[in-house]
Amino acid sequence: MLSMHGSGIGRLIAIGTACVMSQESLDIPEYLIAKKHISDEVHRLRAAIAATRVQMIQIRKQITVDSPPEATGFIEAHLMMLDDPMLAQQPEELVTRLQINAEQAIARQSQSLIDVFEAMEDEYLRTKGDDIRQVVDRIQKNLMDIEPISSTDISDEFSDPIIVSRDLAPADTLAMKSRNIRGILTNLGSPISHSSILARSLGIPAVVGLHAATRYIRHGDKLIVDGRYGDVIIAPDKNTLTAYRKLKKQTLAHTRKLDALIKSPSVTQDGERINLLANIDLPRDTRQALNVGASGIGLFRTEFLYLNRAEIPTESDHFNAYMRVIRRFNRQPITIRTMDLGADKQLGSNSETALNPSLGLRGIRMSLGRPSLFIPQLRAILRASAHGRVRMMIPMMSSLPELFQVLTLIKETRKALREEGIPFNPKMQIGGMIEVPAAAIAADLFAPHLDFFSIGTNDLIQYALAIDRVDDEVSYLYNPLHPSVLRLIEMTVRAANRAKIPVTLCGEMAGDPKLIEVLLGLGLRQLSMDPANLLEAKAIIRQLDVNKAKKVSRRLLAGKEV
Ligand code: PEP
Ligand code: MG
Numbered sequence: 001m002l003s004m005h006g007s008g009i010g011r012l013i014a015i016g017t018a019c020v021m022s023q024e025s026l027d028i029p030e031y032l033i034a035k036k037h038i039s040d041e042v043h044r045l046r047a048a049i050a051a052t053r054v055q056m057i058q059i060r061k062q063i064t065v066d067s068p069p070e071a072t073g074f075i076e077a078h079l080m081m082l083d084d085p086m087l088a089q090q091p092e093e094l095v096t097r098l099q100i101n102a103e104q105a106i107a108r109q110s111q112s113l114i115d116v117f118e119a120m121e122d123e124y125l126r127t128k129g130d131d132i133r134q135v136v137d138r139i140q141k142n143l144m145d146i147e148p149i150s151s152t153d154i155s156d157e158f159s160d161p162i163i164v165s166r167d168l169a170p171a172d173t174l175a176m177k178s179r180n181i182r183g184i185l186t187n188l189g190s191p192i193s194h195s196s197i198l199a200r201s202l203g204i205p206a207v208v209g210l211h212a213a214t215r216y217i218r219h220g221d222k223l224i225v226d227g228r229y230g231d232v233i234i235a236p237d238k239n240t241l242t243a244y245r246k247l248k249k250q251t252l253a254h255t256r257k258l259d260a261l262i263k264s265p266s267v268t269q270d271g272e273r274i275n276l277l278a279n280i281d282l283p284r285d286t287r288q289a290l291n292v293g294a295s296g297i298g299l300f301r302t303e304f305l306y307l308n309r310a311e312i313p314t315e316s317d318h319f320n321a322y323m324r325v326i327r328r329f330n331r332q333p334i335t336i337r338t339m340d341l342g343a344d345k346q347l348g349s350n351s352e353t354a355l356n357p358s359l360g361l362r363g364i365r366m367s368l369g370r371p372s373l374f375i376p377q378l379r380a381i382l383r384a385s386a387h388g389r390v391r392m393m394i395p396m397m398s399s400l401p402e403l404f405q406v407l408t409l410i411k412e413t414r415k416a417l418r419e420e421g422i423p424f425n426p427k428m429q430i431g432g433m434i435e436v437p438a439a440a441i442a443a444d445l446f447a448p449h450l451d452f453f454s455i456g457t458n459d460l461i462q463y464a465l466a467i468d469r470v471d472d473e474v475s476y477l478y479n480p481l482h483p484s485v486l487r488l489i490e491m492t493v494r495a496a497n498r499a500k501i502p503v504t505l506c507g508e509m510a511g512d513p514k515l516i517e518v519l520l521g522l523g524l525r526q527l528s529m530d531p532a533n534l535l536e537a538k539a540i541i542r543q544l545d546v547n548k549a550k551k552v553s554r555r556l557l558a559g560k561e562v
Contacts, residue, residue: 008230009206014183016160045102048142077310110136173198183225190475209472258535277528283324296332298528318380326388340395363396385425435459440488447499457507521553
């Protein structure tokens, strides 16, 4: 029995079997083939490609019917690549002509294809190189008889898989939504990295930032994952297993008890009503938001519509996605955030191209620079506004000229729709996220131009405390109660109140039971959170007293203990 400790995600415990994902780069062998063995080598190559095809078809079958269409699109695109003569025939010619082994032939051919894509101007096409890499990696593993385990094809070997991986990109985590995953363990990551947020919304326990999980945990090991405290137990003994089974039941029972609160009002002891909204990543998360009685969608992270798919979403893809949410939440507000791509949510995995991606081209900065991605989304949001209480929200606002540029673009898009006779709500509310300290400090200057604010504390903390939210080495510095973070929140709330515009807080802080009191004390009355946290938050709110909360926040703002 061995135990490890990292940052826990979720409120549950998982007991299952380790499914270690190999992410090491492969050592490709290189040798010459005698002339008489060339046809055997070609045959070996064909067999590996055929095996790859069978595996992919198998994965496609495992995609459940309610999975997002992008999940199938991803696999279809990879299957098509296998049939492309560039991968199916050219390497055979290399084997024959240069008398090299199949692994080398496929490596050389794929590298020249990747080079072609990477030289392309269009950023989206450049990411196609990653797809080639993934397909080729699978062919190589088949050639070398290495068990292919990757985020997109978790083997069916275990009925209770716990994913153990060096890292998970948000796109990988998203792909797991359709799998029967019991838990996730990663070497890297912090509690507010996008992958962790996604893991939380999967409703399965995870522990991130374990440093050496992939070194100490072997494929097939029995594991206990305690998402509440970040504990991992490898090969537990009988007594530990029994104790955790009991705990697991208790945590589940507690969750059921919370279900009784769905219809109860979210009101403090002294009668203050707190509006609880839901954060969603994909339209299908709406179901969970409804199940916990959320009073609307406070944050729809639309960038996930761009991930794990072969093509960029069109205007109608966007519109259809928004309509799926509107149909379920037809009377409540739906806050659609324009795409926040960049940083750890890249199209493909080209994050290495930016020197410092979280300070680089991300959110509204990227949108303004990529009108071909952004305009279809603006049009779709405006069109959706004719059908429900849609609000548009701008991520990563950092300067007024940038805001004016967005507002002008929205105005022009409205004009175009009007000329085309396409209906939209001309009064659709436009809000901005306050998640860059510059925007919090100058919130009073932004407020007159916007209909609402939403405070994104995940980024606000990252930028205010200078701690990369995906870097586990500095996650010990993550402190949402740091007086400077609380002061930035307070400044924003004050600016919103003065300008008489509503303000919500939609970072992970909103759903943290320990932090709700201070947020109420700072004047927040609207919180948007992962639906998985909403009922627990309501239970806490119903116990709180706003006057007492104000005292708590005053002490913390002054840097005192409570
Ligand atoms: C935030 O930054 O707090 C936020 C809600 O946005 P995201 O986590 O998607 O960056
Ligand atoms: Mg953010």
